[in-house]
Amino acid sequence: MKHFYKPDLNSFISTLNRKKTNRIPIAELGIHPIIKEKFLGRKIESLKDEIDFWSCAGYDYVKLQPKVNFNKYKEEFQKNYDVENQSVKRNWSSEETGLILNESDFDQYSFPKKEEINYSTFEEAVKFLPDNFGIIGQYGDIFTMTWELMGFENFSIALFENYDLVKRINDSLGELILNMFQNMVTIPEVAALWYSDDIAFATGLIVSPETLDDLFFPWLSKIGNLAKEYNKPFIYHSDGLLFDVMDKIISCGVTALHPIEPKAMDIADVKRRYGDKLALIGNIDVDLLSRGSTEEVRNTVIHNIQAVGLDGGYCVGSGNSIPEYVNFNNYLTMIETAKNFIVS
Numbered sequence: 001m002k003h004f005y006k007p008d009l010n011s012f013i014s015t016l017n018r019k020k021t022n023r024i025p026i027a028e029l030g031i032h033p034i035i036k037e038k039f040l041g042r043k044i045e046s047l048k049d050e051i052d053f054w055s056c057a058g059y060d061y062v063k064l065q066p067k068v069n070f071n072k073y074k075e076e077f078q079k080n081y082d083v084e085n086q087s088v089k090r091n092w093s094s095e096e097t098g099l100i101l102n103e104s105d106f107d108q109y110s111f112p113k114k115e116e117i118n119y120s121t122f123e124e125a126v127k128f129l130p131d132n133f134g135i136i137g138q139y140g141d142i143f144t145m146t147w148e149l150m151g152f153e154n155f156s157i158a159l160f161e162n163y164d165l166v167k168r169i170n171d172s173l174g175e176l177i178l179n180m181f182q183n184m185v186t187i188p189e190v191a192a193l194w195y196s197d198d199i200a201f202a203t204g205l206i207v208s209p210e211t212l213d214d215l216f217f218p219w220l221s222k223i224g225n226l227a228k229e230y231n232k233p234f235i236y237h238s239d240g241l242l243f244d245v246m247d248k249i250i251s252c253g254v255t256a257l258h259p260i261e262p263k264a265m266d267i268a269d270v271k272r273r274y275g276d277k278l279a280l281i282g283n284i285d286v287d288l289l290s291r292g293s294t295e296e297v298r299n300t301v302i303h304n305i306q307a308v309g310l311d312g313g314y315c316v317g318s319g320n321s322i323p324e325y326v327n328f329n330n331y332l333t334m335i336e337t338a339k340n341f342i343v344s
Helices: 009-016 033-040 047-057 071-076 103-108 120-128 142-150 152-161 163-184 209-215 217-229 243-251 267-274 286-291 294-309 328-339
Strands: 061-064 078-083 086-091 134-140 190-196 234-237 256-258 279-281
Touching: 009 134, 009 190, 033 047, 033 328, 047 061, 047 120, 061 120, 061 190, 103 163, 120 134, 134 163, 142 152, 142 163, 142 209, 152 163, 163 190, 163 209, 163 217, 190 217, 209 217, 209 243, 217 234, 217 243, 243 267, 267 279, 267 294, 286 294, 286 328, 294 328
Parallel strands: 061 134, 134 190, 190 234, 234 256, 256 279
Antiparallel strands: 078 086
């Protein structure tokens, strides 16, 4: 099924801007290295290998992040598993405990410094970009890291009993991550910005809209203003049911929404209600990609394209990301079905 597919960044950007083109782009926030290496038929050992995967698989971009050391945070919230003789790291979110429980913990916690953030990957990538192929600058989790650093139970109690501490953590993370986007947006090869931060689950928001108004939306708006200033599309990722705050998301300058989690929102309903303001990305269920048949995957992709993509503003992709346990043939079926679909 694998074949050469010429990148078309211009069509991808047009799609993010809700314009109709003669193709349906594909897009993902994350793809596990095991899947990438199966596709390429070799290990991914360099940035060139990474770009080779994204371009050969049919994507019009490579997603890059600044290099920043969150090791203490990451090591606390990861577990290792062996899959096909490779170590797979699983992130998990603490409910009962965290790294910052009081002001003393905050004062002793070592947040990265702005001057320690490294953007050399972006400079190196420019040397390997194919024609009509770009970079998406991505980072996220101001809100998520705020509560994960405390543990969700402690965070929830602190919203009422020690809100100043919550704000100190949130502001520290917000200023740091906003600075990343301030730097990424100025890089000419960065064609779009992508901010990821889950604020919902399948049946509702994680916290109240009022809490999000203080801890989340101001940062989303600041990043959205950057994208607007530099005339670059702004993609936002959150799982879950978002209808209660969709207008706020749009007001922050978001131009494309990912991943339209299928068990939380019907993509045709989202298109009907917000398709004049938002491009849509994703919605192919990860469970279907893992346990369904290739025929089911193909039919779902075609159904989505026909339901929301024929007039533009839709990129095919998973309803979250591509983990290593996804059926590889199903992944190939998803991307090939989209790439072979000609919009009349």
